[in-house]
Amino acid sequence: AQTVTQSQPEMSVQEAETVTLSCTYDTSENNYYLFWYKQPPSRQMILVIRQEAYKQQNATENRFSVNFQKAAKSFSLKISDSQLGDTAMYFCAFMNYPRRDDMRFGAGTRLTVKP
Amino acid sequence: SQTIHQWPATLVQPVGSPLSLECTVEGTSNPNLYWYRQAAGRGLQLLFYSVGIGQISSEVPQNLSASRPQDRQFILSSKKLLLSDSGFYLCAWIRTGSTDTQYFGPGTRLTVL
Known part of the structure; x- marks a missing residue:
């Protein structure tokens, strides 16, 4: 069975600074997707x-980027220029592909952006 | 555009009472549908998923059940609620194709007293 581990229960960062959230996973699957979800209050x-596992290039979305290390089964999220609105719980998630019948979430990291 | 609805938004039920939570998706056909439970301060636990009408797979044995009577409707039920059934229930869907990303409904907060 797949497992997802987030080892940082809580983190904080100053507004406009950069923060990295860690995630590791364990799977025997070769094809899968990895996600970061945000859950505000x-x-x-x-x-x-x-991030698609078959892609070597790290995904980016504006201020958010990932460092995907497939061999190490690591998938970290970097948030640049942190904003107060980034304060939330962040969940790392794994989904097998193409069956899409196994979705696993980490326990979450509570991020607080301080003014 | 596609949207996903869940109701009710909040529910308080006594132990031993029945449960029915509903999830519907608009703007798509034949989606994969999922039910999750999130305990307070925890991550999401996959409960059920469905790839089509009448096709339900269970991840965790428990006193909950799911049904999919229509293509875009997914129902979570229980005949007798337990205290441990309290939590935040999320429905999600995947539009198969280029994105393969799960999108979540607004959730139902269930409190069993």
Whole structure:
């Protein structure tokens, strides 16, 4: 079975600074997707960024980028120019492909951006 | 555009009572549908997923069940709620194709007393 581990329960960063959230996973699958989701106090799950395992190039979305190390099974999220609105729980997630019948989430990292 | 609805938004039920949570998706056909539970301060646990009408797979044995009576409708049920069933329930869907990304509904907060 797949597992996803987020070893940082809480983190904080000053506004405009950069922060990196860690995630490791374990799987025997060769094809899969990795995701970072953000959950603000409203509890709505919002997709931040997505990475296909077959792509070597790291995904980027504006201020958000990932460092995907497939051999090490590591998938970290870097947030640049942190904003107060980035304060939220962040979840790393794994989905097998192409069956898409196994979705695993980490326990989450609570990020606080300080003014 | 595609949207996903869940209701009710909040629910308080006594132990031993039945449960029915509904999820519907608009603007797509034949989506993969998922039910998750999130305990307080925790990550999401996959409960059920469905790839089509009447096709349900369970991830965790428990007193909950799921049904998919229509293509874009997914229902989570229980005959008798337990205290441990309290939590935040999220429905999600995947539009198969180029994105293969899960999109989540707004969730239902269930409190069992």
